[in-house]
Amino acid sequence: GIQVEQSPPDLILQEGANSTLRCNFSDSVNNLQWFHQNPWGQLINLFYIPSGTKQNGRLSATTVATERYSLLYISSSQTTDSGVYFCAVGRSNDYKLSFGAGTTVTVRA
Template sequence: GIQVEQSPPDLILQEGANSTLRCNFSDSVNNLQWFHQNPWGQLINLFYIPSGTKQNGRLSATTVATERYSLLYISSSQTTDSGVYFCAGLIQGAQKLVFGQGTRLTINP
């Protein structure tokens, strides 16, 4: 079936810590993207990462398409990193994204 699964569902860290969020996706999904939904509800695109590694400041993402997973790394966490992180993949043969259930990240000061 078409699946995108994220882990862990919840993560609570102290400011300054590093974190790794994981996304597993099924064979029928590709073209992974990562989004951050801030506490005000705004969804922000972080990475479009079908394969390989990208970095943007303290955030980086790696997708290993052959093994059907993607990782989002957040280093030196700040309280503004709090929110829900979603990964989503494009259903092959269709212009539709399927989303994982999200990882809720809470960064405490």
């Protein structure tokens, strides 16, 4: 299967700071998603971004498919941004999503 590596594994931020999370993957993909897992364990969809750039409020993401990486940007972080951020990738021929190990973000007031 596709290998997915996320960095950094842990990130501690002061409220208001900006940050970048990275996702590298080992093969070409047709699907790439970013999720935020809340304290209750639910995965919240942030972006569906197999290529290009998208923005949603204080969050934005960029995927460079030819170079096999994606970046998630958090600007003006808030305590509610705390949690685990997962990157997941997939190919259209098998429809399965492979997950990275996640980045645990802690935002301190």
